[in-house]
Amino acid sequence: MNILHKINNLIFLFIVTTIIFSCETESAYEDVPPTIANIAVSNPAFSTLEEAAITGGVAVTLSNPNPNDPSGDYTVFAPTNDAFARLGLDENTLGVLQKDFLTNTLLYHVSNGNLAGNNISEGDMSMSALEINRRFISRDNELFINGSKILATDVDAINGTVHVIDKVMIATGGNIVESALSLNDAAVFVNPELSFLVEAVVYTELVDALSNPDANFTVFAPTDQAFIDLGTALGLTFTEPSDIRQLPQELVTAVLLNHVFADVSADKFTSELSAGRFDTLGEDTITLGMYNNGLLSVSGSGNMSPANMVIPDVQTTNGIVHVIDQVLLTNM
Amino acid sequence: MKVRTIIMFSALVASTLCFAQSPIDGFMKKKGKGSITLSQSMESYDEVFLVPEKVDRVPVFDQVDISATSLYVDYSLTDDFMIVANLPFIRSEGRANEANQENNGFENEREGVQDLGLYTKYRFYTTKIGKSKLDFIGSLGIEFPIGNYEVDEGLQSIIAIGNRSTDINSSGIVTYKHNSGFFATGQIGYSIRNNDVPDAFSNQLKLGYAAEKFYVDAYVANQISQDGVDILGEGFNGFFPATRVNYTRIGLNAYIPVVNNFGISGGANTYVAGRNLGVSTGFYGGLTYSF
Numbered sequence: 001m002n003i004l005h006k007i008n009n010l011i012f013l014f015i016v017t018t019i020i021f022s023c024e025t026e027s028a029y030e031d032v033p034p035t036i037a038n039i040a041v042s043n044p045a046f047s048t049l050e051e052a053a054i055t056g057g058v059a060v061t062l063s064n065p066n067p068n069d070p071s072g073d074y075t076v077f078a079p080t081n082d083a084f085a086r087l088g089l090d091e092n093t094l095g096v097l098q099k100d101f102l103t104n105t106l107l108y109h110v111s112n113g114n115l116a117g118n119n120i121s122e123g124d125m126s127m128s129a130l131e132i133n134r135r136f137i138s139r140d141n142e143l144f145i146n147g148s149k150i151l152a153t154d155v156d157a158i159n160g161t162v163h164v165i166d167k168v169m170i171a172t173g174g175n176i177v178e179s180a181l182s183l184n185d186a187a188v189f190v191n192p193e194l195s196f197l198v199e200a201v202v203y204t205e206l207v208d209a210l211s212n213p214d215a216n217f218t219v220f221a222p223t224d225q226a227f228i229d230l231g232t233a234l235g236l237t238f239t240e241p242s243d244i245r246q247l248p249q250e251l252v253t254a255v256l257l258n259h260v261f262a263d264v265s266a267d268k269f270t271s272e273l274s275a276g277r278f279d280t281l282g283e284d285t286i287t288l289g290m291y292n293n294g295l296l297s298v299s300g301s302g303n304m305s306p307a308n309m310v311i312p313d314v315q316t317t318n319g320i321v322h323v324i325d326q327v328l329l330t331n332m
Numbered sequence: 333m334k335v336r337t338i339i340m341f342s343a344l345v346a347s348t349l350c351f352a353q354s355p356i357d358g359f360m361k362k363k364g365k366g367s368i369t370l371s372q373s374m375e376s377y378d379e380v381f382l383v384p385e386k387v388d389r390v391p392v393f394d395q396v397d398i399s400a401t402s403l404y405v406d407y408s409l410t411d412d413f414m415i416v417a418n419l420p421f422i423r424s425e426g427r428a429n430e431a432n433q434e435n436n437g438f439e440n441e442r443e444g445v446q447d448l449g450l451y452t453k454y455r456f457y458t459t460k461i462g463k464s465k466l467d468f469i470g471s472l473g474i475e476f477p478i479g480n481y482e483v484d485e486g487l488q489s490i491i492a493i494g495n496r497s498t499d500i501n502s503s504g505i506v507t508y509k510h511n512s513g514f515f516a517t518g519q520i521g522y523s524i525r526n527n528d529v530p531d532a533f534s535n536q537l538k539l540g541y542a543a544e545k546f547y548v549d550a551y552v553a554n555q556i557s558q559d560g561v562d563i564l565g566e567g568f569n570g571f572f573p574a575t576r577v578n579y580t581r582i583g584l585n586a587y588i589p590v591v592n593n594f595g596i597s598g599g600a601n602t603y604v605a606g607r608n609l610g611v612s613t614g615f616y617g618g619l620t621y622s623f
Contacts, residue, residue, distance in 0.1 A: 032383055037564040042385045054392060054487060055435050063568045095435040158566060 033158040036076050037062040048084040051091045056103040058110075065159050069112035074129075074160035077109045077145055079168045087168055087311060101188045104130055108171045108315075114161050117153025132171045132315065137271045145169065147269035147313030149294060167294055171315040176210045176219055177201060179316045194323070196227035199241035204253040210260075210318075217319030218261040218268045220286070220298055222327045223310060230327045257282030258300055258330050267320040270294055270312045284330040298322075302329030355404065355418040356471045358507035358517030358538070360455050366407035367622040371597070373400045375614025381579075381606035383562040392438055392487050393426025396610055400446075416451040419478065422493040438488050445479035446494045451501070463512075469505040471521075474498065483527075486570045495573040497527040503534075513541050515549075528574040530560035540585075547587040554580050563608045579606035587620075595620045 037059050040046040053059040065072035084090060094102065107130040115126060122138035126145070137144040144150065148167035155162040172179035172188075180201065183194040201207055210217070222230075224241075231238030236246055244252060261268070262279035275290045289297035289306055297306035307326035314321040378395040380387050390396055402420040409415065423443035432438055451473030458467045476498040483489050483496040503521030517538040524531050533556045540549025560576030561567040568575070583601030590596055597620060602613040 032562070032565065034384055035565055038382060038384075038562075041391055041564055042382065042387050044388070047389075050391065051432065055432075059487070059564065060568060060570045063564045064566055092429055092431045095431045099435070 033156060035063045035159050036074060036157045036162055039155060039157055039162055040078065045080050045082075046078060048081045048090050048094070049078055051094055052084070052102060052106060055094055055099065056106045057099075058103065058106050062110075062159070066112055068129075071113050072159060073112075073114045075111045075113065075115040075126075076160065076162050077134075077148065077150070077165045077169065078155075078162050079109070079148070079165050080151070083148070083165060083167050089168070096189050096191070098187055098190060101182075104173070105168065105170055108132060108134070108169050109165075116161065117150075117163060120150075120153075128171070130171060130173070132173060134169065134315075135269075137269065139271050144269070144271040146315060147271050147294065149271070167313065169315070170311070170313065172317075174316060175213065175318045176217055176316050176321060177207050178211075179314065179321060180221065193224060194221060195241045196224050196238065196244055197221055200227075200244050200252050200256055203245055204249060204256055206253070206256060212264075213318055215264040215318050216267040217264055219319055219321045220259045220307070220328060221321050221323045222259070222307070223323060223325055226307070226324065226326050230329075254282050254284075254330055255327060258284050258286060258328050264319075269320055270296060270309070270322070282330060286328055298324060298328065299326075300328035301331045355416055355449050356451055356453060356473070356503060356505070356519070358467065358469060358505045358515075358519065360412060360414060360453070360467065360469070361406070361408040363408050363410050365623065366405065367620055369402075369404040369597075369618050369620040371402050371404070371616055371618030373402070373614055373616035374398070375601075375612045377610030377612040379611035380563075381603070381609050381611060383565055383607055386611065390426070390490065390610065392432060392436070393428050393440070393490055395427045396491055397425045398493075398612075398614075399423045412455040414453040416449070416453060416473070418449040418451075420446045422446045424491040424493050426491045436487075440491075442481065442488075442491050442493050444481040444493055446477065446481065447475045447499075448478045449473060449475040463510060465509045467505075467507040467509075469507065471501075471503045471505065473501045475501065483573050484571060489570075489572045492572060495525070495527060495529045497525045497529040497573060499529075500524045513543050515540050515542065528571065530557040530574070530576055532557045532577070545588065547585075549585050550583070551585075552580065552582050554578075557607075560608075575608040577606075577608050579609050580604050593622045595622065 034042060037053065040050045040053055053062065062074065066074045081090065108128045110129040111126055112129065120136050120143055122136055124136045125133045126136070127133055134145050142149055145165060146169050148165040148169055150163050151166050152164040172182060174182060180194045180198045182188055184192050184198040186192045201210060227244065228238045231243065238244065258280045260281045262281055273288055273291065273296050275288050275296070277285045277287050279285055284301055287299050295309045295312060297308055299306035303326060307324040307328060309322050310325050311323035314323065376395065376397045378390055380390055400420045400422045402418060404418045406414055406416040426440045428438045428440055433440065451471055453469060453471045455467050455469045458465065477494065477496045481493050481496065483492045483494065501521060501523045503519055505517060505519045507515065507517045509515040519536040521534045523534065534554060536551055536553040538549050538551040540547065556578050557576040561574055563575050581601055581603050583599060585597065585599040587595055587597040597618040598616065600615050603609065603611055
């Protein structure tokens with residue numbers, strides 16, 4: 001009986017120990033560093049980026065080593081949810097963007113290899129995976145990439161490095177006219193935008209001038225609503241872009257030229273702009289307000305109130321475009 | 333003892349029907365005896381065990397709710413040899429927002445007949461030790477997809493109802509029963525799987541009590557995949573069946589006989605640790621007819 005009991009106990013012990021030893025050990029959940037994609041998914045501050053990466057088809061790409069770089073690494077400048085929200089974008093509204101544009105926009109935030117935070121310095125350029133350069137700017141002892149402030153550096157991932165930024169960076173890959181046209185043709189937003197501006201540029205025969213590949217323009221581009229509001233202010237009704245032709249060509253030309261900095265040798269991101277009065281390609285000047293949270297107001301001498309930037313810092317091949325919510329008026 | 337044993341047999345059947353639980357228990361039946369069980373389970377999760385961190389939201393789908401209706405049959409060909417069959421119909425629902433459905437073509441529902449499981453179970457040794465009994469049982473089974481559900485729809489497959497793999501499952505079971513009604517079952521198994529699903533080692537320890545009017549048990553079960561990739565980890569290509577799924581799961585089962593060979597069962601279970609798996613908690617209820 002005693003022996004039987006012992007056997008009994010031994011077998012029971014065997015069962016229990018087997019289970020315990022085969023229980024999940026640390027190795028079952030080993031602490032591997034996260035991938036870039038995993039960082040975006042794990043951090044609630046990047047939930048819009050996560051959805052964008054899924055919609056833009058780069059989530060799986062950023063889960064894996066970079067095949068285009070010997071280090072196998074990517075460097076990603078990751079816009080926070082707040083950065084997307086500046087453009088009215090969140091998980092529910094990303095659908096206003098065309099998928100190809102979204103993908104390209106994401107690629108503009110990615111580069112090959114590891115670019116550590118302490119290797120970034122003012123004036124450096126960095127080639128993106130979209131094959132368009134970004135530039136680093138220093139302002140008030142803070143670093144910017146294009147117009148986007150770098151909020152945090154060197155979040156380590158197994159396949160690269162993440163830096164956090166406060167604005168989404170946008171590059172069109174075309175010149176200023178082509179960029180406006182892609183908005184007009186709904187290649188950026190699902191709905192057309194800048195259609196009145198495109199019409200005005202065509203009407204005033206400024207297409208060639210604004211397509212100059214050797215220039216580095218700084219352009220303020222009024223939205224469609226801005227032109228519609230202008231029509232109303234003038235006692236006209238603008239319902240479609242061609243309605244802009246109700247105004248004399250000389251007047252429209254003068255107004256359009258009032259939207260471009262006279263200095264066409266150096267285009268300016270918001271991070272490079274400060275309050276003051278600036279000469280334009282027209283005969284009048286425009287005035288920038290204080291730099292505040294990455295934005296500046298802008299007004300022409302004929303404006304009752306300053307215009308606000310709706311989409312700042314759009315990189316084109318021959319300049320930088322800041323989309324604004326009012327037409328900048330001259331003293332008429 | 334006899335009555336209690338019968339109750340125990342019937343009960344164990346029902347307790348094994350939940351999603352991701354081995355359909356093989358540690359009890360045998362007399363020749364010619366068997367049972368049929370219809371069960372309904374529900375489980376839900378909004379957190380996911382990713383590596384290295386658990387995330388508090390299911391990517392794309394926000395939350396996933398899974399319900400399963402299962403048909404389970406077992407039958408004893410001899411006192412020591414049983415056959416078991418199990419077939420679940422599974423419905424998996426996500427909560428992707430409208431924009432996500434429109435932009436990405438994601439759908440919030442996947443459902444269908446999943447995998448048929450066919451098992452044999454053989455008691456190769458039994459011994460009495462005082463007031464206790466010890467059974468050594470071996471089991472071999474196969475599970476294969478019956479329905480035409482999809483698993484390779486990219487991130488849509490977060491709510492896929494299965495892996496579309498054929499699994500060969502073997503396990504060894506030791507059951508200890510005391511006359512008082514207490515019992516313990518230890519089970520160790522290995523599963524060989526195709527369709528890029530990693531092979532997995534599994535085990536389960538169940539402690540319970542079977543009295544004349546009721547049965548109850550508690551268990552802890554583990555699975556450890558032999559390889560595989562992590563979701564959004566290196567090597568992940570969007571194909572979810574290839575992921576390395578590990579877990580520790582705990583649960584409770586209870587059963588009471590009602591009338592004329594019918595009995596009802598119920599239970600709950602949850603994951604306490606895991607890898608590449610929803611942090612799911614579930615409940616089930618079942619109706620068993622024993623003959």
